Amino acid sequence: MAFFTHQIRRGFSSSAVRSLVIKHVTIIGGGQMGAGIAQVAASTGHTVALVDTSDDILKKSIKAIEGSLKRVAKKKFADKPEAGEEFIQKVLSNLTTSTDDTAAIQHTDLVLEAIVENLKIKQDLFGRLDKLAPAHTIFASNTSSLRISEIASSTNRLDRFGGLHFFNPVPMMKLVEVVGTSSTSQETFDSLLNFGKVLGKTPVSCKDTPGFIVNRLLVPYNMEAIRLHERGHGSKEDIDIAMKLGAGYPMGPFELADYVGLDVIKFIMDGWNALEPDNPLFAQSELLNKRRILQVQVTFHRVAAVVLCGQTSSGNE
Numbered sequence: 001m002a003f004f005t006h007q008i009r010r011g012f013s014s015s016a017v018r019s020l021v022i023k024h025v026t027i028i029g030g031g032q033m034g035a036g037i038a039q040v041a042a043s044t045g046h047t048v049a050l051v052d053t054s055d056d057i058l059k060k061s062i063k064a065i066e067g068s069l070k071r072v073a074k075k076k077f078a079d080k081p082e083a084g085e086e087f088i089q090k091v092l093s094n095l096t097t098s099t100d101d102t103a104a105i106q107h108t109d110l111v112l113e114a115i116v117e118n119l120k121i122k123q124d125l126f127g128r129l130d131k132l133a134p135a136h137t138i139f140a141s142n143t144s145s146l147r148i149s150e151i152a153s154s155t156n157r158l159d160r161f162g163g164l165h166f167f168n169p170v171p172m173m174k175l176v177e178v179v180g181t182s183s184t185s186q187e188t189f190d191s192l193l194n195f196g197k198v199l200g201k202t203p204v205s206c207k208d209t210p211g212f213i214v215n216r217l218l219v220p221y222n223m224e225a226i227r228l229h230e231r232g233h234g235s236k237e238d239i240d241i242a243m244k245l246g247a248g249y250p251m252g253p254f255e256l257a258d259y260v261g262l263d264v265i266k267f268i269m270d271g272w273n274a275l276e277p278d279n280p281l282f283a284q285s286e287l288l289n290k291r292r293i294l295q296v297q298v299t300f301h302r303v304a305a306v307v308l309c310g311q312t313s314s315g316n317e
Contacts, residue, residue, distance in 0.1 A: 020136060020187070022109045022195045026051060028101060028125065029114035030061035033142055036170025037114060039065045040199050042094040043072075043171075049104040050097045058097040066092070068171055101125075105133045110195065112164055114142040117267065119150060126161075127154035138188055140164045144215055145268045148208045149181040158183035162192050165212055166201075176201040181208045210272050218256075219268055220281040223288070225253035230287045262288060 025041050027034050030052035038050045038061070052058050069091055073084030098104045105111055111129060113122060126139055133139070139161045141151050152161035163179025176196040180189045189205075196203030206212040211219055225243075228234050234242070240252020257265060265288065272282040 020109060020138070020191050022138070022191060022198075023047060024108045025049070025110045025112060026101070026104045026108040027112050027114060028052075029142075030057050030097070031114065032064075033166060033168060033170060034114035035061040035064050036068075036168065037112065037142070037166055038095060039068055039091070040170055040201075042091045043069075044199050046094065046198075048095045049108065050095060051099070051101045051104050052097075053099060055097075055099060058099070062092075062095075062097065065095070068169075072171065101129065102132055105129055105137065107134065108137055110138050110140060112140045112142060117143060117145065119146050122146070122151045123154035126151060130155035130157060136160075138162070138191060140192060142166055145211055145271055147210070148179050149183070152181060152183070159185040160188050162188055163206070163208070163212070164192060164196065165206075165214075167214070174200075174202050175214070176203050177206045177212045177214065178203045179206045179208055179212055210275060211268070215268065219265065219272075222253050222257050222260075222265055223269060223281070223283075223285060226257070226285050226288055229254075230285060 024047045025038075026049045027038050027041070028051050030038075030050055034050065034052070038048050042048045042065075050058065050061060052061065066088070069088045070084075073087050077084035077087060111126075111133060113125060115121065115125065122141060122143070126141075130139070137157075137160070139152070139155060139157060141148060141163050142165055143151065143163065144165060148161065148163040149158075152158050155161060158181070161181065162184045163177065165177040165179065167173035167175055176199070178189065178192045178196055193203050193205070204213060210216060225239050228239060229236055236254040240254050243249045243252045251259070269282060269284070269288070272279070273284060276282055
């Protein structure tokens with residue numbers, strides 16, 4: 001893969017990464033995405049430490065995970081409730097929580113961040129943890145729109161830094177985008193790819209471009225639908241119907257925008273427009289900026305849809 005030709009080892013033996021099998025995972029951020037990733041990792045036999053700033057947040061995270069596991073067990077062990085309960089307890093036994101990220105990373109193989117979509121906050125987090133984590137530990141971000149290389153720039157382990165972009169809800173969505181920068185070593189990238197496979201996901205390889213693959217296609221698609229309506233060339237309802245019946249999409253672009261949240265779409269577009277102000281795909285929309293799009297009744301065919309950004313407006317990344 002061409003974009004891995006320039007690697008920065010920073011005095012770290014590549015053979016150690018080549019043989020690395022990720023067993024212990026520390027997830028920073030107990031929101032909807034972080035909890036979902038923690039559940040999937042614990043369900044596949046990984047030792048997981050879920051970290052957030054308060055015990056109250058973590059209690060809510062565990063409650064959400066327990067609820068999700070009960071739904072899984074009810075379906076998977078419909079005729080064996082005792083086996084279902086055993087499954088739940090086994091998964092939970094692989095999971096611990098902590099408000100002390102320093103302690104949580106002492107023996108971890110992977111630190112995966114799923115916190116607020118703010119570059120400086122992410123940089124500050126990784127810059128601090130970089131000085132404390134073991135030399136072999138891989139860092140990764142679940143960011144949906146920020147450049148991995150910019151987040152990684154606050155650390156001295158550029159070769160051991162990548163992206164793992166999951167989709168919401170994590171236990172149900174099969175895709176994970178594995179992102180490598182020009183400095184990510186091939187060994188690190190392979191470790192992240194293998195980790196995604198062990199989680200039962202289908203990993204796809206991505207370069208460190210705005211939005212990676214899914215959002216890079218879906219956000220402009222959503223924006224063009226908004227502009228189409230803005231120009232008076234179609235109603236929201238007709239545009240949604242046309243894309244569902246004509247293209248076979250499970251929901252139309254306005255239904256998807258409602259589900260994701262206009263604030264999330266605007267946040268991403270503002271960031272991309274700042275990066276590439278002359279790119280017409282990232283042009284501003286007056287209608288979106290004024291939040292004047294009326295809500296469209298969202299259907300519940302959402303499970304089949306790829307959820308933009310790996311998050312909704314009501315949850316953390």
